[in-house]
Amino acid sequence: MKNSNYLYLQFADVIEKQIKTGLLNVGDKLPSIREVCAETGYSMSTVSKAYYEVESRSLIESRPQSGYYVSNISARTIPEPSPSSPILKCENIDREDLIDQVYGNMMDKDITMLSLGFPSNELLPIAKLNKGMVQAMRQLPNSGTSYEEVQGNLNLRKEIARWSFSWGGSLTERDIITMPGCTSAISHCLMTLTKPGDTIITESPAYFGILQLAKSLGLYIMELPTNMTTGIELDALKKALSSKKVTLCLLMSNFSNPSGSMMPVEHKKEVVKLMEFYNIPLIEDDIHGDLYFGSSRPTNCKTYDESGIVLCCSSVSKTLAPGYRAGWVSPGKFKKEILRNKIYHTLSSPTITHEVVGDFLKNGRYENHLRKIRQILNRNCNNYINTVLESFPAGTKVSQPQGGFFLWVELDKKIDTAAFYHLAMKHNISIAPGRIFSFQNQFSNCMRLSFGLPWTNELRQSIQTLGQLAAKQL
Amino acid sequence: MKNSNYLYLQFADVIEKQIKTGLLNVGDKLPSIREVCAETGYSMSTVSKAYYEVESRSLIESRPQSGYYVSNISARTIPEPSPSSPILKCENIDREDLIDQVYGNMMDKDITMLSLGFPSNELLPIAKLNKGMVQAMRQLPNSGTSYEEVQGNLNLRKEIARWSFSWGGSLTERDIITMPGCTSAISHCLMTLTKPGDTIITESPAYFGILQLAKSLGLYIMELPTNMTTGIELDALKKALSSKKVTLCLLMSNFSNPSGSMMPVEHKKEVVKLMEFYNIPLIEDDIHGDLYFGSSRPTNCKTYDESGIVLCCSSVSKTLAPGYRAGWVSPGKFKKEILRNKIYHTLSSPTITHEVVGDFLKNGRYENHLRKIRQILNRNCNNYINTVLESFPAGTKVSQPQGGFFLWVELDKKIDTAAFYHLAMKHNISIAPGRIFSFQNQFSNCMRLSFGLPWTNELRQSIQTLGQLAAKQL
Numbered sequence: 001m002k003n004s005n006y007l008y009l010q011f012a013d014v015i016e017k018q019i020k021t022g023l024l025n026v027g028d029k030l031p032s033i034r035e036v037c038a039e040t041g042y043s044m045s046t047v048s049k050a051y052y053e054v055e056s057r058s059l060i061e062s063r064p065q066s067g068y069y070v071s072n073i074s075a076r077t078i079p080e081p082s083p084s085s086p087i088l089k090c091e092n093i094d095r096e097d098l099i100d101q102v103y104g105n106m107m108d109k110d111i112t113m114l115s116l117g118f119p120s121n122e123l124l125p126i127a128k129l130n131k132g133m134v135q136a137m138r139q140l141p142n143s144g145t146s147y148e149e150v151q152g153n154l155n156l157r158k159e160i161a162r163w164s165f166s167w168g169g170s171l172t173e174r175d176i177i178t179m180p181g182c183t184s185a186i187s188h189c190l191m192t193l194t195k196p197g198d199t200i201i202t203e204s205p206a207y208f209g210i211l212q213l214a215k216s217l218g219l220y221i222m223e224l225p226t227n228m229t230t231g232i233e234l235d236a237l238k239k240a241l242s243s244k245k246v247t248l249c250l251l252m253s254n255f256s257n258p259s260g261s262m263m264p265v266e267h268k269k270e271v272v273k274l275m276e277f278y279n280i281p282l283i284e285d286d287i288h289g290d291l292y293f294g295s296s297r298p299t300n301c302k303t304y305d306e307s308g309i310v311l312c313c314s315s316v317s318k319t320l321a322p323g324y325r326a327g328w329v330s331p332g333k334f335k336k337e338i339l340r341n342k343i344y345h346t347l348s349s350p351t352i353t354h355e356v357v358g359d360f361l362k363n364g365r366y367e368n369h370l371r372k373i374r375q376i377l378n379r380n381c382n383n384y385i386n387t388v389l390e391s392f393p394a395g396t397k398v399s400q401p402q403g404g405f406f407l408w409v410e411l412d413k414k415i416d417t418a419a420f421y422h423l424a425m426k427h428n429i430s431i432a433p434g435r436i437f438s439f440q441n442q443f444s445n446c447m448r449l450s451f452g453l454p455w456t457n458e459l460r461q462s463i464q465t466l467g468q469l470a471a472k473q474l
Numbered sequence: 475m476k477n478s479n480y481l482y483l484q485f486a487d488v489i490e491k492q493i494k495t496g497l498l499n500v501g502d503k504l505p506s507i508r509e510v511c512a513e514t515g516y517s518m519s520t521v522s523k524a525y526y527e528v529e530s531r532s533l534i535e536s537r538p539q540s541g542y543y544v545s546n547i548s549a550r551t552i553p554e555p556s557p558s559s560p561i562l563k564c565e566n567i568d569r570e571d572l573i574d575q576v577y578g579n580m581m582d583k584d585i586t587m588l589s590l591g592f593p594s595n596e597l598l599p600i601a602k603l604n605k606g607m608v609q610a611m612r613q614l615p616n617s618g619t620s621y622e623e624v625q626g627n628l629n630l631r632k633e634i635a636r637w638s639f640s641w642g643g644s645l646t647e648r649d650i651i652t653m654p655g656c657t658s659a660i661s662h663c664l665m666t667l668t669k670p671g672d673t674i675i676t677e678s679p680a681y682f683g684i685l686q687l688a689k690s691l692g693l694y695i696m697e698l699p700t701n702m703t704t705g706i707e708l709d710a711l712k713k714a715l716s717s718k719k720v721t722l723c724l725l726m727s728n729f730s731n732p733s734g735s736m737m738p739v740e741h742k743k744e745v746v747k748l749m750e751f752y753n754i755p756l757i758e759d760d761i762h763g764d765l766y767f768g769s770s771r772p773t774n775c776k777t778y779d780e781s782g783i784v785l786c787c788s789s790v791s792k793t794l795a796p797g798y799r800a801g802w803v804s805p806g807k808f809k810k811e812i813l814r815n816k817i818y819h820t821l822s823s824p825t826i827t828h829e830v831v832g833d834f835l836k837n838g839r840y841e842n843h844l845r846k847i848r849q850i851l852n853r854n855c856n857n858y859i860n861t862v863l864e865s866f867p868a869g870t871k872v873s874q875p876q877g878g879f880f881l882w883v884e885l886d887k888k889i890d891t892a893a894f895y896h897l898a899m900k901h902n903i904s905i906a907p908g909r910i911f912s913f914q915n916q917f918s919n920c921m922r923l924s925f926g927l928p929w930t931n932e933l934r935q936s937i938q939t940l941g942q943l944a945a946k947q948l
Contacts, residue, residue, distance in 0.1 A: 096814065103817075107623045121616045129619055130611050133826075137604050142595045145603055145795035149581045180654050180799065180820070187819040195692060196670050213818040218669060321619035323825030325654065325799075340570065343577070344687040345661040350654070350824035351797030352607075 008046045009295055012053035019059050019070055030060060030068040056293045056378045058400075072386055079397040081228040081259070081410040084442060086204045088240065090220035091440040098418060099208055099436050112462045114449045115430040117257060117405050118322050122454045123376060125369050129321055132356040132365075144352030150343055152178025152328070153351065156358035160328055163361055167289060168303040171330050177338055180325035180349045182287045182315035186250070187213055189283045189311045189329060192341040194219055198247035201240055203232045205408070205437030205446070207257040210250060210285070215439070222246065223438055228399050228408055231256060231263040234270055241278045248281045253300050255288035255404025258437050258448035262402050265299060272304045281334065284312045288404035290319055290370055293378040298403070308332030316357055318405060319373060320366065324353035374403075380451040381407070387460055388449075391467025393474055407449045415473045417447045423469050429462050482520045483769055486527035493533050493544055504534060504542040530767045530852045532859075532874070546860055553871040555702045555733070555884040558916060560678045562714065564694035565914040572892060573682055573910050586936045588923045589904040591731060591879050592796050596928045597850060599843050603795055606830040606839075618826030624817055626652025626802070627825065630832035634802055637835055641763060642777040645804050651812055654799035654823045656761045656789035660724070661687055663757045663785045663803060666815040668693055672721035675714060677706045679882070679911030679920070681731040684724060684759070695913055696720065702873050702882055705730060705737040708744055715752045722755045727774050729762035729878025732911050732922035736876050739773060746778045755808065758786045762878035764793055764844055767852040772877070782806030790831055792879060793847060794840065798827035848877075854925040855881070861934055862923075865941025867948055881923045889947045891921045897943050903936050 018024045031039070036047045051068055054060050061071040102115055137143040151157070157173035164171040179185035194200065196218025202210065204223030214221050222240060225233040232251060240246060251271070253263045263271070275282045286300045302312035311334060315327030326349070331338040360366045384407055388398050397410040411417065417433040424431055432450075434443030453459055492498045505513070510521045525542055528534050535545040576589055611617040625631070631647035638645040653659035668674065670692025676684065678697030688695050696714060699707040706725060714720060725745070727737045737745070749756045760774045776786035785808060789801030800823070805812040834840045858881055862872050871884040885891065891907040898905055906924075908917030927933055 100814075103624075106621075118621060121620060124616065124619050126617050126619055130617050133607065133611060137607060142598065142797075143600050143604050145598050145600055145797050146595060147580075147592060147791075147796040150577075180824070181822070183821045184819065191690065209818060209821075212814075216665065216815060216818050317621075322621040322822065323616075323619050325822065325824045340574075340686075341690060344683060344690050345658065347655055347657045347683075348796065348799065350799045350827055352827065353824055 007042065008049040008053060011042065011046065011050040012057075012295075015050065015054045016057060016059055024070050026070050026072060028070045030070070032067055052375065053295060056295075056375065058382050061382065071382065078385065078389065078400055079395075081397045081399055081408050081446065083225060083227045083233070084204045084223075085225050086223040086438065086440050086442060088222065090199060090222055092215065093439050093441065095208065095436045095439070096212070098433065099212070102421065102430065102432060102436065105430070110428055111425070112429045112459065113453065114462070115432040117450050117452065118318060119373065119452045120454055123373050123452065124321060125365070128365055129356060129360070132359050133352065135359060136352050136355040140352060140355050144355060146351065147348045148351045148354070150339060150348070152176070152349055153354040153358055155362070156326070156354045157328070159358045159361035164330070166297040168299045169330075175330050175335075176328050177331060177335065177342060178349050178354055179313075179315075179327040179329055179342070180346065181317055181327040182285065182313050183209060183213070183327075184325075184346065185313035185315070185327045185329040186210065186283060186285060188338055188341050188345065189313065189331070189334075190214060190217055190219070191345065192334065192337045193281055194247050199245060201237070201246055201249040203251060203256060203259070203261075204440075205258050205434065205443055207252070207285075208436040211437075211439060214250075221439060223440060226259060226261065228259045228261050230267060231261040232271075234267060237271070238274060241274055241280065246280055248283060249275065250283040250285065251301070252285045252288070254286060254298050255291060255401055255406075257288070257404070258406050258432065259408045260399040260401025260404055260406050262298060268299060268301045269304045272301050272310065275309045276307050279309070282310045284310055286312055286314045287318050289314065291374055291377060291405070292403040293374065293381070294402055302330060305332060308334075311338070319370060320357065320360065321353070324357060325350055326354050326357040376454075377405070377451060380453070380455050383455050383460070384449060384451045384463065387463045388467065391464040393467070393471045396470070405450050405452050407451060409447050409449060411445045411447070411470055412474055413445050415445050415470060417445060420447070420469065420473070424466060427462075427465050427469070429466060431466070481516065482523035482527060485516065485520065485524040486531075489524065489528045490531060490533055498544050500544050500546060502544045504544070506541055526849060527769060530849065532856050535856060545856065552859065552863065552874055553869075555871045555873055555882050555920065557699060557701045557707070558678045558697075559699050560697040560912065560914050560916060562696065564673060564696055566689065567913050567915065569682065569910045569913070570686070572907065573686070576895065576904065576906060576910065579904070584902055585899070586903045586933065587927065588936070589906040591924050591926065592792060593847065593926045594928055597847050597926070598795060599839070602839055603830060603834070606833050607826065609833060610826050610829040614826060614829050618829060620825065621822045622825045622828070624813060624822070626650070626823055627828040627832055629836070630800070630828045631802070633832045633835035638804070640771040642773045643804075649804050649809075650802050651805060651809065651816060652823050652828055653787075653789075653801040653803060653816070654820065655791055655801040656759065656787050657683060657687070657801075658820065659787035659789070659801045659803040660684065660757060660759060662812055662815050662819065663787065663805070663808075664688060664691055664693070664724075665819065666808065666811045667755055668721050673719060675711065675720055675723040677725060677730060677733070677735075678914075679732050679908065679917055681726070681759075682910040685911070685913060688724070689913070697912055697914060700733065700735065702733045702735050704741060705735040706745075708741060711745065712748060715748055715754065720754060722757060723749065724757040724759065725775070726759045726762070728760060728772050729765060729875055729880075731762070731878070732880050732906065733882045734873045734875025734878055734880050736772060742773060742775045743778045746775050746784065749783045750781050753783070756784045758784055760786055760788045761792050763788065765848055765851060765879070766877040767848065767855070768876055776804060779806060782808075785812070793844060794831065794834065795827070798831060799824055800828050800831040850928075851879070851925060854927070854929050857929050857934070858923060858925045858937065861937045862941065865938040867941070867945045870944070879924050879926050881925060883921050883923060885919045885921070885944055886948055887919050889919050889944060891919060894921070894943065894947070898940060901936075901939050901943070903940060905940070
């Protein structure tokens with residue numbers, strides 16, 4: 001239950017209460033928006049926003065040309081994937097061949113790419129971006145053909161700073177360095193702050209790209225126990241920090257890749273305190289932060305960072321235009337070092353696409369677009385969860401992310417998802433096998449499914465096929 | 475003297491011979507193009523191309539509304555800067571503060587930026603690139619908002635492969651990986667092939683960005699003696715390779731930054747043989763290769779590489795559009811490793827600008843544009859050399875690059891160009907002090923001047939001011 005001054009949120013809370021207390025039951029049809037308006041005197045806009053909001057909380061679902069119904073998920077207890085329990089040792093099992101296999105056919109249009117973590121083209125505002133490109137050519141000196149200043153496009157930096165208010169930040173353009181993508185931002189942070197042989201802490205499971213990046217820099221990775229709902233286990237983190245020589249932590253506090261976990265506010269605060277106490281930098285990957293399903297943008301660790309110990313990285317590659325290579329870092333007290341590292345390795349970002357993104361933020365188009373993409377991802381997510389629960393063998397566990405792109409699915413221990421990947425590929429379906437998300441022997445019965453693809457009957461069938469294949473394995 | 479089947483080149487050779495043999499003397503006016511046509515029966519086009527060609531060999535110069543004259547440079551013996559003689563030890567003097575100073579005011583429009591190595595806006599075909607951008611939005615799937623395949627834009631790769639014929643290469647699109655810039659390409663090569671503590675070989679002086687990049691990766695840099703005309707000294711290279719543990723070499727075989735040196739063909743062949751013999755990769759930075767002043771594109775080391783030991787890096791940042799971040803590497807036998815490193819650190823290049831560059835190469839616009847920019851740079855270079863020789867104290871030595879962007883100027887040993895930099899900045903002129911191009915105590919009486927700025931009276935005065943300042947120092 002949220003407290004809010006907005007009428008539509010208050011009304012949404014009322015509906016949520018009615019469902020939670022059993023006044024409304026699974027399958028019940030809600031009154032039409034028109035009926036509610038007549039009854040309550042609320043405007044059409046208020047009521048429809050309230051319904052959207054309750055839908056985004058997975059409590060009701062819209063059925064085309066029929067109306068809103070109390071959803072299955074509202075009542076169902078969904079079995080949650082197990083927390084991870086990696087050993088507290090830096091292992092280094094080679095996953096490169098498996099990763100090469102999964103991502104080698106990234107461009108094959110005949111394959112249903114449940115393995116890939118980026119928005120499908122249908123989700124991108126391409127026409128508006130094209131207009132922005134023409135505009136940017138007009139307004140940029142030399143139409144964006146020149147190098148930009150090393151810290152990056154001023155327009156974009158100002159808008160990212162303004163945008164930081166959405167998560168409780170108060171950055172200025174001086175606190176931001178642009179980068180050609182979030183991966184590149186994290187790469188610059190790691191290169192600047194570590195040297196080979198150093199140990200860094202990550203969640204477990206963690207995004208394989210980050211694991212491989214760290215490994216390629218000669219780092220040891222200490223994977224810590226992680227809860228699939230609340231993220232990294234704080235006790236384990238405290239213990240690791242106090243007993244081991246750690247150079248930095250790298251976390252996704254919001255809608256982590258691949259688990260979908262979101263750290264509660266108190267955890268975020270506590271992590272920042274720990275980092276300050278041990279004087280250890282935190283690289284925060286907040287690339288999914290804007291893709292929340294709830295009523296407001298979650299904070300991140302950077303929100304609570306007063307000493308500049310957090311380097312917060314993000315981009316628009318998951319929300320707007322991966323091909324624009326528009327990312328950034330707010331590097332806290334490490335600005336000078338990161339700037340130098342950028343000069344040495346990257347020099348400059350693509351001038352024109354960064355200007356387009358700056359304009360998109362400035363004129364409110366980004367906010368409008370995010371509202372749409374969040375709603376679609378939320379619906380997709382609910383549809384995926386429902387279909388997984390219906391089609392997969394009993395005992396299958398699935399995460400319930402509150403945002404982002406990914407479902408984490410835990411199958412029966414007898415199923416090896418690396419073999420399952422090949423099985424699925426025979427049906428032209430690509431999944432991301434769990435074991436690529438760790439350097440240890442973990443998650444071999446798990447997989448990551450991306451819900452960034454548009455929901456269609458074919459997609460439903462693909463997930464059903466996966467469920468049947470899983471059943472056959474048992 | 476060049477042998478050629480082209481009539482205009484044959485005629486250019488005749489004029490060169492007349493100057494070299496004293497038939498034409500300094501200050502002599504050449505007959506007008508019309509007169510020559512009448513006399514020889516050659517077409518206007520042939521004669522004017524021949525005059526351009528002789529001008530590009532610095533033998534004649536055009537005076538506005540007057541005609542062509544035998545140039546000063548044709549007869550003058552220009553004192554050549556001394557070869558370097560670094561010690562054969564890996565030193566590591568910190569230059570970061572000096573570099574920060576020189577490049578901190580990179581965007582200040584009131585300063586004459588003789589320190590910066592990129593083409594001024596007047597040299598860029600901005601209108602045509604803008605048209606290309608609109609075209610690329612139309613032809614790319616999703617208007618270039620999506621990720622591209624990891625190896626990079628196919629259109630661009632095909633065109634770079636085709637372009638490789640100009641330097642005697644025979645690459646295919648499979649032999650090329652695109653990168654967001656040449657610096658980024660070199661960064662990926664270094665990250666892939668080295669580990670901290672390794673020793674690499676460079677020329678001396680070497681581009682400070684490369685020195686800093688290597689240092690930031692924990693590498694030791696062995697700077698080798700270098701001739702300002704012919705590049706790295708082969709005897710020193712042989713000695714170093716046979717007696718020291720070296721991980722790789724990093725060279726600019728054409729129009730090196732900052733010395734402007736170009737390795738003779740035989741040196742290029744010999745270097746490749748040495749690399750093959752010792753099985754040591756050569757990272758070749760060929761970013762200036764297309765900016766030759768002579769009659770044909772020089773080869774590079776990659777031309778003679780049969781075993782795949784050369785990783786040849788380049789971009790269009792010095793010729794077309796620095797802000798487009800369009801670079802590449804032809805990685806030879808290291809393709810798989812470089813590709814993985816790209817996935818981990820960069821993932822993808824900016825999709826749309828790479829498509830624009832691909833189209834620009836395909837429809838012949840790049841070739842046309844290069845012809846113009848080469849001619850302008852060549853004239854600029856001659857004007858710079860003349861003005862330096864006229865304005866600087868006797869004993870000043872200056873390089874005579876056959877292409878690229880940079881003059882290397884050696885002043886009297888009593889002048890410290892780091893102090894001279896501050897002196898010049900009081901007159902709003904920025905130069906690149908010699909010592910940033912080495913980690914050893916070298917080149918403190920040298921400086922690098924970029925001739926990428928358009929030649930104007932103000933620019934002439936700026937160089938004259940530098941000359942007067944230098945004279946006052948003595």
